[in-house]
Amino acid sequence: MALFAARDRSVHSRRRRDWQPAFSPQAIRHYEEKVLLHIEELDQQLELKAKSGAVDWYESVDWCQEQIQARLAKGPAPELRDLTYYIMEKEKENNVDAGPWLRGIVCSPSWREALAAVLHELVLHPEHIDKLHAELGDTCLTDTNALAELPHLNAVIQEAMRLHPFLPTGGIRKTTDTGVTIRDVHIPPHTTVLTPLYTISLREDCFEQGSSFIPDRWTTRPEMVRNAAAHAPFSLGKYNCIGQHLAMRMMRAVHACAGHQKVQVLPSSRGGRERDGGGEGGSVYVFCWAGAACF
Ligand code: HEM
Incomplete structure (x- = not known):
């Protein structure tokens, strides 16, 4: 059973x-050392590709999945004491096969969706790529502490995650025997509660021009955020995302490359779904493999 699916409080807390140690500041630093090598590689590859043509998003996704499958198939080698190794070992102790779960985290939903969401918006709003480029200046792409201080980079990521929450109707919870009263609303016992994050994210009473991509609302136009509590891309409480700091640090590094290399859009080779930029020209989504390389 995946960690997030452990609904018994004591089982969940123990797991x-x-x-937790795999996400401590020291563990993240150690882990970053490895990942940042791939970020430099990504930046170089982008530069090369920019000269020789585009990278196909779908090929990149296939490559990414192959890398992770190969990594998981190899199993935990003693010298590989990193995040993947740690989690696989711990989950083995709990009699859980962490393979599918890790593949779930790494290859798909959250990480990939968030990377794609930001790129999707950057592709549709290239002026923000220029702005990122200017903001980056000569900031080192692998200096994750310096990247964390860049307001527009952070704002672009937050805004894209607001418009494309990884769990559009997620965070399913169920009340217990007693039910629960929130303010003056009583939710009866054994009721499943769903939070429609996507709908909430677009509400005018929460965000002015809620359906528009306006990163400046997180920086110079705070009045456009009418209810900051409506934005919780990593969820809240005891079940919130344990990997959020790592995810944000890695996303900043990947998207800094987009700004640094001023990524451009070309038509998609296999047609586009909505998130691919679809009717508006498709996209060159070169970054998925950077995410994969991270793991
Ligand atoms: C931008 C990328 C990510 C997003 C948007 C994201 C989002 C989320 C959300 C919304 C939840 C809560 C689910 C719920 O309420 O039921 C969650 C849980 C979780 N996430 Fe993430 N996540 C991201 C990246 C990661 C990464 C990189 C890791 C680990 C390497 C990770 C590990 C987990 C785990 C283990 C849980 C379950 C926590 C628990 O139940 O205690 N996530 N994530």
């Missing part, structure tokens, strides 16, 4: 405690 989460097991995972």
